[in-house]
Amino acid sequence: AKWVYFFGKDRTEGDGKNKNLLGGKGAGLAEMTSIGIPVPPGFTITTEACVQFYKDNKNYPAGLWDQVLAALATLETAMGKKFGDIENPLLVSVRSGARVSMPGMMDTVLNLGLTDESVKGLAKSSGNERFAYDSYRRFIQMFSDVVLGIGHHQFEHILKDMKNARGVKEDTELNAADMKELVEKYKALVLSEIGRQFPQDPKEQLKYAIDAVFDSWNNQRAKTCRKINKMSDDWGTAVNVQSMVFGNMGDDCGTGVAFTRDPSTGEKVFFGEYLVNAQGEDVVAGIRTPEPIAKLQTAMPEVFGQLEEVYKKLENHYKDVQDIEFTIERGTLYMLQTRTGKRTARAAVKIAYDMVQEGLIDKRTAVLRVAPEQVDQLLHPMIDTSIKYDIIAKGLPASPGAAVGKAVFSAEDAESWAAQGEKVILVRAETSPEDIGGMHAAQGILTATGGMTSHAAVVARGMGKCCVAGCGAIRINEHQRLFTASGVTIKEGDILTINGSTGEVIVGAAKLIEPELSGEFAEILTWADTFRTLGVRANADTPHDSQVAREFGAEGIGLCRTEHMFFDGNRIDAVREMILADNEEGRRKALAKVKPYQKEDFLGLFTAMEGLPVTIRLLDPPLHEFIPHNDEEIDRVAKASGVSAEHLKAKATELHEFNPMLGHRGCRLGLTYPEIYEMQVYAIFEAACELVKQGKVVKPEVMIPLVGSYKELEILKDMTNEVAQETIARYGVKLDYLVGTMIELPRAALTANEIAEHAQFFSFGTNDLTQTTLGVSRDDAGKFLPIYVEKGIFKEDPFVSIDVSGVGQLVEMGVSKGRSVRPDLKTGICGEHGGDPDSIAFCQKAGLNYVSCSPFRVPVARLAAAHAAL
Ligand code: PEP
Ligand code: MG
Incomplete structure (x- = not known):
C-alpha cells in the first residue's frame, strides 16, 4: 500500500482535495505546491497509516518505514542537503494533521535532524553559530517534551537560571556560548531523566517523532476535542514531514499567521500577526506579543507584496477564507499551511453574503457555508x-x-x-x-x-x-x-x-x-427559505414569545402549552380552586373563572400569529403540579383559597403519584374531567370566532396530548368538534380548524393508522416519545446520561439529538402508517429536537411537514432545514 506522499516543486503525489487521506494540513500543502505557491518540500504519511498503526497494535504497517526513507532521500535531493550532515544538514519539522483541524491538540516537533555533529554543520551553513545552537536547544526541549515525556518547565527553569545568571531578561540577549552551554545542560537533564543519551541518529529521531504524532491522536486533549466537535475517533491523523525554513535567523526573518478576511467581523481586510526573528510556535503559543500584519508592509514591503499576492491567490482558489501560516527566511516568503479559516458566526454570515456579492460563490454555497449550530451565537x-x-x-x-x-x-x-x-x-x-x-x-x-x-x-x-x-x-x-x-x-x-x-x-x-437579526443574516435566511422544504414553527405560549418567533421567521405555532397559562397572576387561584373541588359542579364553578383568562390568552396568541396556524395543546401535566408541596407554601395557599391546610395537604397526598409522567395526565385528564378540556375548547373557539368577526384570519389547531389509543382521541375529537360547531354557529362565522394529536407514546406510533382515522395532524412529541421508548425519565436522566454518553452507549444525549435508530423508527412508522389511511395528514415535531440541526436532518428524511422549536432557535432551524434539503 502507498502510505507516503511527496510534495515538492517538481513532483507532488498527493491529491490536494483529499483531506481524508492526507489530513487537512497535508492536503493544503500538496494543493499549494501544485498551484505554484512557495512551500518548503516534504512528505505526508497518510491517516490510513495511522489507522493501520493502531490496528496492528502500534506497529508500523508493512512498507511504511521504507517509504519514509525513500521520501526522505527524495527530499534530500530536492533540497541539496543531507540528513545529519556536518556541512549543510537537512532539518525537518514533524507535525500532525487530522482531516479536520484540531488546533493545538496534537504534537509538533521542529528542527528535527539536529545532533551534536549536525549542529556544527548548521552553524557553518548559516554562518550563525548562535542561531544553530539556539535551534538545537529548542529542538531538545520540544523533542523531549513530545517524545520523551520530559516536561517543558524543567527546561524553562534551566533557561531562567541562565538568564538570571547573565543578568538578562530576553532569550535574545543570550549569546552563542550561552546557547552551547544550555544545550549541554539540556542534554544532561535528558540523561538524568531517562537514563539514556539524547538520540544522536536523525533517522531514529524521525521514527520517534512519527510514533509520537501517531500516539498524540489518542491523548486526552485530542479525545476531548473530538468529543466536543463530534469527530470520529477512527479517522487517525496524518504526519507531515517538511523541510525546515527558519524565521529565527535574524531581523530579516519572521513568522506569522493570518486570515484572508477578518475572522471575527468578516470584514474584507487582511488580518493577522507576525513576529520578527521567531519560530512558528511562538505566535500561536502567545509567549511574545506579536505585531499586527499591517506593520509588515512598512518593515518588509517586498515580502508583504508577495504575501498579498499569495493570499489573494489562495482565497480565489479555495473560494473561501483561508487561515495561513508563513515564515520569512532571510527575506524570502514560505507558506507552511493553509486551511479554511475558522470564523465567528457573525463573520461567517458576512463573508458568505459578501462572497455572493463578489460573484465568488452562489447562494446555495453561501447558505451551506453558515453552520446552523453556529448562528445560535448571533442570537446571543x-x-x-x-x-x-x-x-x-x-x-x-x-x-x-x-x-x-x-x-x-x-x-x-x-x-x-x-x-x-x-x-x-x-x-x-x-x-x-x-x-x-x-x-x-x-x-x-x-x-x-x-x-x-x-x-x-x-x-x-x-x-x-x-x-x-x-x-x-x-x-x-x-x-x-x-x-x-x-x-x-x-x-x-x-x-x-x-x-x-x-x-x-x-x-x-x-x-x-437580546440580539436582533442583522440585515445580511436575514438575507441569507431568506435564501435558505428558498431551498428548504420543511416548515418551521415555534413553541410559544405567550403573545410576546409569538411575536419574537414571528420576527425570527416562524410560520406559525407548533405547540402552545396551555398549562403555562395556568400559572399566571391571579388565575392560579382559580385553577387551584378547580383542583380542590370535590365534584364536577365545584370544578365547573372554578373553571368558569379560569375561562375568561384562557380566552384572553388565545386572543393574544391568535392576534400575534394572525394568518398563521396556531396549534394549541389541551392541558397535559398531572394536576399535582399546580398545588404547593412545602408547608410554608401550603399554609399560604390554604389561606388564599379559604380552605384548611389539612385539606390542602390531604389533596396533595391524594394527587401524589409514583410515576406522574406515566400517570394521570394528558388526554387522561380530559377523559376523567371532561369539563376541563371543554372549557379550554370553548375559550379557543370563542376567541377565534371573535377575531374572525373582526375580519382577522385565524387558524386554530386543537391538539390532544398523550394519546395511546384511537378511542381516546375519538371521544375527545367528537367533544372538540361539537363545541367548535356550536360556537361557530353561535357567532355565525366561517372558521376552518383542525383537530389532531400528539404522537408521544410508542403505542400511538404503532397504531398510527387507527389514530389517523381521527386526526387531521400528528405532532411528534419526541420528548415524551424518547422518555417512553427508552424507558428513561426525562427528569431523572441527569444522573446517568452523562456517563452513558461518556461510555459511548449513547453518542449524544437522546433528549437533545433524536435517537434515530430507535425513536426515529417510531417516527417513520407513525408517518407512514398515518399517511396510509390519510394521505394528506400533516406531520410535525414539537419536542426539543425540533431545534436541533441533526434531528432536523432526520425530520427531512422522515418526510415531516414542519418542525417546531423555541423562538430563538427558529433561525437555526430555518438554516438547518435548508441544509437538510440541499
Ligand atoms: C413532547 O413530549 O415532546 C412535548 C413537546 O411535550 P412536553 O415537552 O410538554 O411533554
Ligand atoms: Mg409531551
Whole structure:
C-alpha cells in the first residue's frame, strides 16, 4: 500500500482535495505546491497509516518505514542537503494533521535532524553559530517534551537560571556560548531523566517523532476535542514531514499567521500577526506579543507584496477564507499551511453574503457555508450599553458576545461548578489544550496574555463562546484564586461580565439585551427559505414569545402549552380552586373563572400569529403540579383559597403519584374531567370566532396530548368538534380548524393508522416519545446520561439529538402508517429536537411537514432545514 506522499516543486503525489487521506494540513500543502505557491518540500504519511498503526497494535504497517526513507532521500535531493550532515544538514519539522483541524491538540516537533555533529554543520551553513545552537536547544526541549515525556518547565527553569545568571531578561540577549552551554545542560537533564543519551541518529529521531504524532491522536486533549466537535475517533491523523525554513535567523526573518478576511467581523481586510526573528510556535503559543500584519508592509514591503499576492491567490482558489501560516527566511516568503479559516458566526454570515456579492460563490454555497449550530451565537445577548458599568480592564475582543458568570481560575473548577449549575467565567493567564473541557463548560473566557490568534481566541471562536484575550491589565494569582485590575480584586465566585465584542471586563452582572437579526443574516435566511422544504414553527405560549418567533421567521405555532397559562397572576387561584373541588359542579364553578383568562390568552396568541396556524395543546401535566408541596407554601395557599391546610395537604397526598409522567395526565385528564378540556375548547373557539368577526384570519389547531389509543382521541375529537360547531354557529362565522394529536407514546406510533382515522395532524412529541421508548425519565436522566454518553452507549444525549435508530423508527412508522389511511395528514415535531440541526436532518428524511422549536432557535432551524434539503 502507498502510505507516503511527496510534495515538492517538481513532483507532488498527493491529491490536494483529499483531506481524508492526507489530513487537512497535508492536503493544503500538496494543493499549494501544485498551484505554484512557495512551500518548503516534504512528505505526508497518510491517516490510513495511522489507522493501520493502531490496528496492528502500534506497529508500523508493512512498507511504511521504507517509504519514509525513500521520501526522505527524495527530499534530500530536492533540497541539496543531507540528513545529519556536518556541512549543510537537512532539518525537518514533524507535525500532525487530522482531516479536520484540531488546533493545538496534537504534537509538533521542529528542527528535527539536529545532533551534536549536525549542529556544527548548521552553524557553518548559516554562518550563525548562535542561531544553530539556539535551534538545537529548542529542538531538545520540544523533542523531549513530545517524545520523551520530559516536561517543558524543567527546561524553562534551566533557561531562567541562565538568564538570571547573565543578568538578562530576553532569550535574545543570550549569546552563542550561552546557547552551547544550555544545550549541554539540556542534554544532561535528558540523561538524568531517562537514563539514556539524547538520540544522536536523525533517522531514529524521525521514527520517534512519527510514533509520537501517531500516539498524540489518542491523548486526552485530542479525545476531548473530538468529543466536543463530534469527530470520529477512527479517522487517525496524518504526519507531515517538511523541510525546515527558519524565521529565527535574524531581523530579516519572521513568522506569522493570518486570515484572508477578518475572522471575527468578516470584514474584507487582511488580518493577522507576525513576529520578527521567531519560530512558528511562538505566535500561536502567545509567549511574545506579536505585531499586527499591517506593520509588515512598512518593515518588509517586498515580502508583504508577495504575501498579498499569495493570499489573494489562495482565497480565489479555495473560494473561501483561508487561515495561513508563513515564515520569512532571510527575506524570502514560505507558506507552511493553509486551511479554511475558522470564523465567528457573525463573520461567517458576512463573508458568505459578501462572497455572493463578489460573484465568488452562489447562494446555495453561501447558505451551506453558515453552520446552523453556529448562528445560535448571533442570537446571543449583548451588553446593554445605555447603562454605565465599572470597566476594570480591557483586553482583546477575541470572540464576540457577552457573558456574565462567577470567576473561576482553573478548567477543572469551571467544569465542576458548571456541573452544579453555576454560570462561570474561566479566568486564566492563557489557555492550553488541556483547558478545553473547562472552556466548553464556561460562559466565557478571559485570559491575561496572548493575541487574537492565541489558543484561547481560536478555540473560543470555534466554540462560539465569548472571549476576552490578552488582557494585560489583570494580575492573576492562581494560587489564591483571584485577580486584580484597576485596584479592584475579583475573587473566586465573584460575579463579573466580559464583553467579547469590545474586550471589556466589567465588575458585577451587566444587563444583557437580546440580539436582533442583522440585515445580511436575514438575507441569507431568506435564501435558505428558498431551498428548504420543511416548515418551521415555534413553541410559544405567550403573545410576546409569538411575536419574537414571528420576527425570527416562524410560520406559525407548533405547540402552545396551555398549562403555562395556568400559572399566571391571579388565575392560579382559580385553577387551584378547580383542583380542590370535590365534584364536577365545584370544578365547573372554578373553571368558569379560569375561562375568561384562557380566552384572553388565545386572543393574544391568535392576534400575534394572525394568518398563521396556531396549534394549541389541551392541558397535559398531572394536576399535582399546580398545588404547593412545602408547608410554608401550603399554609399560604390554604389561606388564599379559604380552605384548611389539612385539606390542602390531604389533596396533595391524594394527587401524589409514583410515576406522574406515566400517570394521570394528558388526554387522561380530559377523559376523567371532561369539563376541563371543554372549557379550554370553548375559550379557543370563542376567541377565534371573535377575531374572525373582526375580519382577522385565524387558524386554530386543537391538539390532544398523550394519546395511546384511537378511542381516546375519538371521544375527545367528537367533544372538540361539537363545541367548535356550536360556537361557530353561535357567532355565525366561517372558521376552518383542525383537530389532531400528539404522537408521544410508542403505542400511538404503532397504531398510527387507527389514530389517523381521527386526526387531521400528528405532532411528534419526541420528548415524551424518547422518555417512553427508552424507558428513561426525562427528569431523572441527569444522573446517568452523562456517563452513558461518556461510555459511548449513547453518542449524544437522546433528549437533545433524536435517537434515530430507535425513536426515529417510531417516527417513520407513525408517518407512514398515518399517511396510509390519510394521505394528506400533516406531520410535525414539537419536542426539543425540533431545534436541533441533526434531528432536523432526520425530520427531512422522515418526510415531516414542519418542525417546531423555541423562538430563538427558529433561525437555526430555518438554516438547518435548508441544509437538510440541499
Ligand atoms: C413532547 O413530549 O415532546 C412535548 C413537546 O411535550 P412536553 O415537552 O410538554 O411533554
Ligand atoms: Mg409531551
